[in-house]
Amino acid sequence: MTESWVNSAERIGVDLHLELSGSGSRRGALAAALREAVRSGRLSPGTRLPPYRALAADLGVARNTVADAYAELVAEGWLTARQGSGTRVAERTRPPGRTERVPKEAPVRPRGPLHDLRQGTPDASAFPRAAWAAAYRRALTDAPAAAFGPGDPQGRIELRTALTEYLARARGVRTDPGRIVICSGFAHALRLLYGESVLRGPLAVESYGLGFHRSLLDRAGVRTMPLTVDQDGACIEELGGPGKVRGVLLTPAHQFPTGGPLHPGRRAAVVDWARARGGIVVEDDYDGEFRYDRKPVGAVQGLDPERVVYVGSVSKSLSPALRLGWMVLPRHLVADVLEAKGEREAWASGPDQLALAEFLRAGAYDRHVRRMRQRYRARRDRLV
Template sequence: MELGASGLRRGLTDTLREAVRTGRLAPGTRLPSSRSLAADLGVARNTVADAYAELVAEGWLTARQGSGTRVARRAAPRDAAQPAAVTRRDARRAPAYSLMPGSPDLASFPRAQWLKAARRALTAAPHEAFGYGDPRGRVELRTAVAAYLARARGVRATPERVVVCSGFVHGLTLLAKVLGQRRVREVAVESYGLHYHRDLLTEAGLGTPALGFDAHGSRTGGLAELGGAGAVLLTPAHQFPIGVALRPERRAAAVDWARGTGGLILEDDYDGEFRYDRQPVGALQGLDPERVVYLGTASKSLAPGLRLAWMVLPGALVDEVAAAKGRADWTCGSPDQLTLAEFITSGAYDRHVRAMRLRYRRRRDQLVAALAERAPDVRVTGIAAGLHAVLELPPGTERSVVQAAAWQGLALEGVGSFRHPAVERDRDALVVGYATPPDSAWAGALDALCRALP
């Protein structure tokens, strides 16, 4: 939110009034408490309280004991100089709230602890750390990652088999290049997943046949029927976006296929640390480190802006992937690598993950409770894990609900956005990212979601 130059209170008042007037804050939307919004904006609580009071007096807002401050339930007048269609288009372009999946809570990035780790890491860093270095990445980070993954995810890793990359997409790009050099023709993918992962493989000249899918995850027994597939991309701990865990017998089937055919399993463990109803399921890689490539990232546990991820490779792939990375030269800065290594080895990473696990669990519980009270016919599916939930909808309603959410100022994504082009439509659902909104917007985002549901 941008505050005007005519003083903090006046700027906040004008900004809120404009948001209500144009419909970006829909009638009935509950605003954050004055304490919460003040903390979010870094201003005094009285500044927010005075702005709320002025807008209540003008009739833009209502305030009742026990129900908080809300946008008044009346039609917000449109600017006569601006056509209605333009107003709606602008509202869709800049939603007031977002429940889009894929992003952690960026406001919770541990800045102070990261700064301490950076100071310690840079103070101890040898001079050669600022040179070009090993394409696999700094040995300090590879050592820290190998130890952490062995302890937290059951990955069988040594520093020599870890390659640091600048995100999952970077890692997948390198693997696609190496697979192409090995004359692999196809990489099987899940029926639901991120389209740009499929696009990346296609652009590398690889086919992407879809595995069958049901309530228990990808039907890995069908890999044998895909004669051209030399690898398969899976999200076994928490399938994205459907949210199920791959059953043990299907994990075993994937490994048996890889052993029998010489194929590879590319394991995307994008949010494996975040399981709320039990201990996280261990990584698939532990079943056969010579047939599984493990890919992990700091994008969900810390922040995507760090551009730090890692692969744990079978021994036969290490030199080929390192050579491909050296040629591509996607830079992973040494200072950030050294800082993350210190952050992990000091225990700060574990503490942060534990704190975020509690935070995300509360968010998910609040989402489930709100739906049970206000939209009892909508079922939350998938395991209690990760940063998103799947809301099953009545057949044929997905598109209309996403559109209704847009009119409520809420950005949402339907499961159809993630379906493989060759897979028939078999469900209507929303993929709700509950980690994204700041605390000041969480109540409003939930209200908008519930209003949009059938």
């Protein structure tokens, strides 16, 4: 039995696996294998077969053997041969039992709510397809060949450099590319920090928060202590209470889900607490760019880069499907996070990182955020 992969990419685009079995002639075996492939539907009507020479080379048979087998199937009506369009599977061949696909009518969907007021989901219909595609094209064109090899766990330098500029300008983050580790989003950052024991609990958390993040911490065996949330955000003074915690996870720009910013006095207080106790503040800046009715608040990280782990992602600004995020780390945590990440980048695609770097560099990220801010503000005003 001979087995071969027939790869005839050049002119026909089909990749065909044929088994030439039996002890009879090669021509007979090939004709039988082709007949079987058409009959079973593996070769569908209209498919262009490989040229004689290509198939002969792949199967290790003479060119005439292929020509004869094709001619036999043409004569039987399985194949058609036309000058200029090669040999194709005849249109009327249909495998038994296979019925014509009738386009179904679109399923009737149960009517959802007229307006989806769930928070935290970006408007997926507004994804900047053209600008993203253009940035991707430029990034791919300019990328060195090494960009398509195994990735650096810290992330592409192009992206870390672009983020350094953007985060300083837009969010008041104090960083340089050496402090930044690219990840796939906030959830990934939490896994790296607590699931891999770079940081340990107990961890204070806002008493309201994203359930998914809480269960991630639970699964990592991290004990959490809830902080009361009032109109000024999390009550930082509770950190000094009984039950010593080593860190605090906050959403200072917009408390999730209540939406209010952390009071300036509390921002200063949490940094003072971290300095005094050697604690770490994990800042979830999930949508810091979006503000509608008040002055923008910068990142808490700007108050002390050595005590705050700042985490952001494109999940709210661009799309949660991209899975691209960044951690800005106190210098002493960089090596531990990289060790937790492993030798190779296994989370964030290198080409995607290059595209985001280019998107940021070209100002397309800023333009998109500005546009979305206006759109969301109009919706908010309408709702209010």
